[in-house]
Amino acid sequence: MPTRTNWQLGRDIEYPYDAPPPQKQVAYIFDINKCIECQTCTIACKTCWTSAKGEETIFWNNVETKPYGGYPTTWDLKLLEQREPAQWQNGVLKTKTIFEDHGPLDSPTGHHPTPDDYSALNLGEDDITGTVEQGGHFSGVHPMWMFYLARICNHCDNPACVAACPRKAVYKRDEDGIVLIDQERCRGYQECVKACPYKKTFFNMISRTSEKCIGCYPRVEQGEVALCVESCIGKIRLHGFLSTQGEPQADNPLDYIVKIRQLALPLYPQFGTGPNVYYIPPVHVPDGFLGQLFGPNVEKAKAMYSTLKNDKELLGALLLFGATTRIVTKFKVNENEVIGWDVKGEEVARVPFTEHTYIRDHYDKRFDVYRHNTT
Ligand code: SF4
Ligand code: SF4
Ligand code: SF4
Numbered sequence: 001m002p003t004r005t006n007w008q009l010g011r012d013i014e015y016p017y018d019a020p021p022p023q024k025q026v027a028y029i030f031d032i033n034k035c036i037e038c039q040t041c042t043i044a045c046k047t048c049w050t051s052a053k054g055e056e057t058i059f060w061n062n063v064e065t066k067p068y069g070g071y072p073t074t075w076d077l078k079l080l081e082q083r084e085p086a087q088w089q090n091g092v093l094k095t096k097t098i099f100e101d102h103g104p105l106d107s108p109t110g111h112h113p114t115p116d117d118y119s120a121l122n123l124g125e126d127d128i129t130g131t132v133e134q135g136g137h138f139s140g141v142h143p144m145w146m147f148y149l150a151r152i153c154n155h156c157d158n159p160a161c162v163a164a165c166p167r168k169a170v171y172k173r174d175e176d177g178i179v180l181i182d183q184e185r186c187r188g189y190q191e192c193v194k195a196c197p198y199k200k201t202f203f204n205m206i207s208r209t210s211e212k213c214i215g216c217y218p219r220v221e222q223g224e225v226a227l228c229v230e231s232c233i234g235k236i237r238l239h240g241f242l243s244t245q246g247e248p249q250a251d252n253p254l255d256y257i258v259k260i261r262q263l264a265l266p267l268y269p270q271f272g273t274g275p276n277v278y279y280i281p282p283v284h285v286p287d288g289f290l291g292q293l294f295g296p297n298v299e300k301a302k303a304m305y306s307t308l309k310n311d312k313e314l315l316g317a318l319l320l321f322g323a324t325t326r327i328v329t330k331f332k333v334n335e336n337e338v339i340g341w342d343v344k345g346e347e348v349a350r351v352p353f354t355e356h357t358y359i360r361d362h363y364d365k366r367f368d369v370y371r372h373n374t375t
Helices: 040-049 075-082 158-164 191-197 253-260 285-296 298-306 312-318
Strands: 003-006 009-014 025-029 060-067 145-152 171-172 180-181 203-204 211-212 235-244 277-280 330-333 337-341 347-352
Touching: 025 145, 040 060, 040 191, 158 191, 191 203, 191 211, 211 347, 235 253, 253 298, 253 330, 277 298, 285 298, 312 330, 312 347
Parallel strands: 025 277
Antiparallel strands: 003 009, 025 235, 060 145, 171 180, 203 211, 330 337, 337 347
């Protein structure tokens, strides 16, 4: 089997296809600390892309509560139970990836959810890790915790869905790394559904083909961010591209946050697919749990996030989240603000570190009305 470098694992991995990296790689950063699970992203994607027959229980974007939630139900636990826990040494994965568990001709390790697993999108919603004792109180650290995990297709570097498809109906675009399923070629064998460790390919029982998040490619081709990104109420999302040719660029916000500063981390990197949704880990959750989810850099990322106010360059990059509907490819931090430019070199975002505040008069003489906060 050919090998390829997996920078997230610090080593080469075995992967069935030997394709060169795309010209640039679509990527997303989600700041878990800011997600309020309003599901606006879920509905934005659903109403635009998956409202046809057979798509009733299909959600390309979903937001689940960890540790107990998951859509489809127990999508990750079922795979984790089949495999040994990830072990790392000096940033290098010592355990196997899903491509290395079996022989070179075998499919990646996976499982096939049942139709019922797709029927309870919000199972486990808001459940915390234990019961709160009567009389218990908050003393600076939450003894019980939960957090919201927003999930879309990761448009992986080494997609398991591509590796598993016997029809070669799943492919990764050279221009931006978006992973798509050719509906004409697909015969509904569902090998991609079984292989995707994130369960982000879905079988449509009416069309009898598999489908997945299309990365909002018609918008991306116009320089616009994805719908689930634009609609995000909490402004937790940044959508852009990682450099794949040469070194990471310090003025590319995605390269800077993900590769240079390593504040945002891939989900279950030990699976080996090289996922491209990167998460800023929740600071209130224990490192042990987060380590299995996001790999060995959790502690460092949490410490960095907690001291952001002294880190102007990084704080400036984070201010770009939700600041514009255009894809920002370059940014610069000044004394008082951050500026973002799109691929054409047009300024598309300018965000001050401190927002201006306007205090209006309690009484508005012009209209003879009182201006309370809620009017
Ligand atoms: S819209 Fe944003 S804040 Fe709301 S659930 Fe989705 S990711 Fe979280
Ligand atoms: S997340 Fe799943 S569906 Fe998306 S590219 Fe990776 S393996 Fe394929
Ligand atoms: S990128 Fe587009 S298609 Fe994919 S989950 Fe977000 S809104 Fe849906």
